[in-house]
Amino acid sequence: MPEQLAFAMEVFLNGLMAGVLYALVALGFVLIYKASGIFNFAQGVMALFAAMTLVGIQNGQVPFAHLINAIFGTHVHTFGWNVPSVFALIFTVIVMILLAWAVQRFVFRHLVGQEPIILFMATIGLAYFLEGFADLMWNSEIKKLDFCMTANTCLPQGINLAIDEFTFNAFGYGFFIDNLDITATIVAGILVAALIAFSQYTKQGRAMRAVADDHQAALSVGISLNFIWVLVWSLAGFVALVAGIMWGAKSGVQFSLSLIALKALPVLMLGGFTSIPGAIVGGLIIGVGEKLFEFWVGPLVGGATENWFAYVLALLFLVFRPQGLFGEKIIERV
Amino acid sequence: MKMKLATMAVTAVMAAAPAMADLVFPSLSYRTGPYAAGGIPFADGYADYFTLLNERDGGIGGVPTRLLECETGYNTEKGVECYESTKGEGALVYQPLSTGITYQLIPKTTADGIPMHTMGYGRTSAANGKVFSHTFNYPGTYWNGASGAVNYLLAENGGDLNGHKIALVYHNSAYGKEPIRTLEELQKKHGFELSLLPVDHPGQEQKSQWLQIRREKPDTVLMWGWGVMNQVAIQEAANIRFPMENFIGIWWSGAEHDVLSAGDKANGYKALTFHNVGRDFPIFADIQKYVVDTGKAAGAGDQIGNVLYNRGMYAAMLAAEAAKTAQEIHGTADITAAQMRDGMEALEITEEKMAGLGMPNFGPSFSVSCENHGGPGLVGVTQWDAANQTWSLISEFAETDMEVIGALIAEDSGSYASENNIAERCN
CATH class of the missing domain: 3.40.50.2300 (Response regulator)
Incomplete structure (x- = not known):
């Protein structure tokens, strides 16, 4: 096999894997937009907050330690224990549910019936608040994320040797595929299947879809909007936690995690704001598209094409399908 | 009533007087945002050194120092706002801590007559003191x-x-x-x-x-x-x-x-x-005693000895030594920004001086001149030991290729001078 073709195949596979990571972020946006029509600008910050909370609990960090020390003149930083990842995950999910409740109770309940742009602005405010709150609660140091289900089963990182060996035997060039990306793909697959099963086969899931279709009609049959919105924000919080773990394992848990939302925007534009499969397919197209473009065209134009090319690709799709690949086409008759 | 007014006036003057006599060192820091993890230790090191001078030595030349911290978030616009809002407080020298902010402040600081120190960042050709009168980037670019x-x-x-x-x-x-x-x-x-x-x-x-x-x-x-x-x-x-x-x-x-x-x-x-790493320097004992243990540390005291803490502390030490030089040159302890600039241009850092400050072999020995604001450009190499979680200096501070760099500096600063109609100094 020609060397360039083997390289291109490797880039293609890595693009697919990167696309899954983008889709993980985009999923959170889709869930909230689908159920409430809110474009949640704070989704990236939620990923940061969730990951910081997870690591903070794992490391036995005292929340708001700097604040406590400044007020009371103490020097407390940790409780002196470590919490196993699984329990830390459960506690973090509880924190994200509490956050969802607080967001609904203190922000969006007061904004029912407002224009979408007002709701969007509220999420911008929420993003800034959460950024500061996360720093205050867990401090702004970069934290190493070691997520282990058991003592010997941690999130793997580095080259997958089996793929490297197989492709070397088959093509004469061993492909690099990161074990973390493979894990993220499996987790994303399970997550999407679970979300689809939840929305199709559970009472709450069906209620969520009813609210997404028509708030008024859902209210008229006795569905609690407040409950559904807390549920949706909780699910988005859980998705944010998963995205935060996968991205945080790469770079450490730090403020920049909140910027992963930028990677989700072209995915949403391409896949549509209301479709879970759209987020996945959109992520894969963006991931593969930007990586192959960088591989072939990047060297000719000085490189660093990925950020802008993702948006160009999304815009090209929008020219032909303004609602995105899987978005709902809304026809308003007058 | 007159007595009361007179008392109030005297009290106000007395309260204002020490503030006027302070040596003001602005710190354009970034403790928030995506780069906070790097900004916090530097800002802590910079602040703690001045606190140490106040607590241990009563300031510089008997005049207390005052740190004026302003949060930039590593954002150029905010950095310029910080400069504008603090320059009127008697600022002696700015450390913008960002190449973007540096580029914006070069013409402003020159016009306002306030020196700027961009240690290991910023516009490299500012090393040419003949063109950049108020910008210094010693000891390296x-x-x-x-x-x-x-x-x-x-x-x-x-x-x-x-x-x-x-x-x-x-x-x-x-x-x-x-x-x-x-x-x-x-x-x-x-x-x-x-x-x-x-x-x-x-x-x-x-x-x-x-x-x-x-x-x-x-x-x-x-x-x-x-x-x-x-x-x-x-x-x-x-x-x-x-x-x-x-x-x-x-x-x-x-x-x-x-x-x-x-x-x-x-x-x-x-x-x-361009400076040493680690905690193995006598100055840290003083910082612990006079700053951390007295509850006056800028942060939680957990950054001491980290690479960027050391860099912030080193920047503060160079600023303080330049202030001392300015005091000696002008024969006054209460120096102005213009006098501080003169001190920076005449700064001489020797191993003996650093050892006396509790920082032996902390950085290279060098001197600044009217022509050369960039120092000697000596560069060392450090290596990370993951097991002990420490950085170690694994080379000497070695000379760099000034033949190549000097030509590039002359070319770039020459363009800047002609674009901005700047006449060369130091002739």
Whole structure:
């Protein structure tokens, strides 16, 4: 096999894997937009907050330690224990549910019936608040994320040797595929299947879809909007936690995690704001598209094409399908 | 009533008087935002040194220092706002801590007559004091960094880099592009191959760049990164099993937080430096006694001895020594910004002086002159020991190729002078 073709195949596979990571972020946006029509600008910050909370609990960090020390003149930083990842995950999910409740109770309940742009602005405010709150609660140091289900089963990182060996035997060039990306793909697959099963086969899931279709009609049959919105924000919080773990394992848990939302925007534009499969397919197209473009065209134009090319690709799709690949086409008759 | 008014007036004058006599050192810090992890230790080191001088020595030359901290978030617009809002407080010297802010402040500080110190960042050609009267970038610049890396590789490869492949992974910004011209000139001189791999802000996704490195198999990877770009690059290098001892970052890519998230895999990673690292200096005992133990530390006291804390402390020490020099030159303890500039231009740092300050071998000995605001440009190399979680200086502070760098500085500063109608000084 020609060397360039083997390289291109490797880039293609890595693009697919990167696309899954983008889709993980985009999923959170889709869930909230689908159920409430809110474009949640704070989704990236939620990923940061969730990951910081997870690591903070794992490391036995005292929340708001700097604040406590400044007020009371103490020097407390940790409780002196470590919490196993699984329990830390459960506690973090509880924190994200509490956050969802607080967001609904203190922000969006007061904004029912407002224009979408007002709701969007509220999420911008929420993003800034959460950024500061996360720093205050867990401090702004970069934290190493070691997520282990058991003592010997941690999130793997580095080259997958089996793929490297197989492709070397088959093509004469061993492909690099990161074990973390493979894990993220499996987790994303399970997550999407679970979300689809939840929305199709559970009472709450069906209620969520009813609210997404028509708030008024859902209210008229006795569905609690407040409950559904807390549920949706909780699910988005859980998705944010998963995205935060996968991205945080790469770079450490730090403020920049909140910027992963930028990677989700072209995915949403391409896949549509209301479709879970759209987020996945959109992520894969963006991931593969930007990586192959960088591989072939990047060297000719000085490189660093990925950020802008993702948006160009999304815009090209929008020219032909303004609602995105899987978005709902809304026809308003007058 | 008159008595009351007189008492109030005297009290007000008495309250205002010490503030007027303070030596004001603004700190344009960034404790929030995506780069806070790097900004906090530097700001802590800078603040703690001045606190130490106040608590231990009663200030500089008997005049207390006053730190004026302003949060920039590493944002150029906010940095300029910080400058505008603090310059009227009697600011003696600015450390903008950002190349973007530096570029904006060069004309402003020159017009306002306030010196600016951009240590290891900013506009490299500001080393030419004939053109840049109020900007100083001693003891080293990015171009010294690029040359220092090449010199280190020359030493490691028996003085021959012919056919040696170097890949530069850089932040796709003015900062990241700084070493390119120097490396291209050195490439002509030494015959190595250079490939350029830009990474867009913030640098969270670098798969394409590292796949390319894996395909092209460079002998050495140099990195001009900042923020999350550093951590991701080191992790990706570990993922593709690139030998860490052949991976060298600039001094802004070589702090503890850059390597800790990659764990043991970061072992052996190298970074350039223009000052020493670690806690093994007598000054830290004083900082502990006079600053931390008295509850006056700028942060939680947990950053002391970290690379960027040391850098902040070093910057403060150089500022304080320049202030002392200014006091000596002008025969007054209560110096102005103009006098501070004179002190910076006449600054002389010797090993004896550093040892006396509790910082033996902390940085190179050097002197500043009217012509040379960039210092000697000596560059050292540090290496990360993941097991002990420590950086160690593994080389001397070595000379860089001033023949190449000097020509580039003359060219760039010459263009700046002609664009801005600046007449050369120091004649």
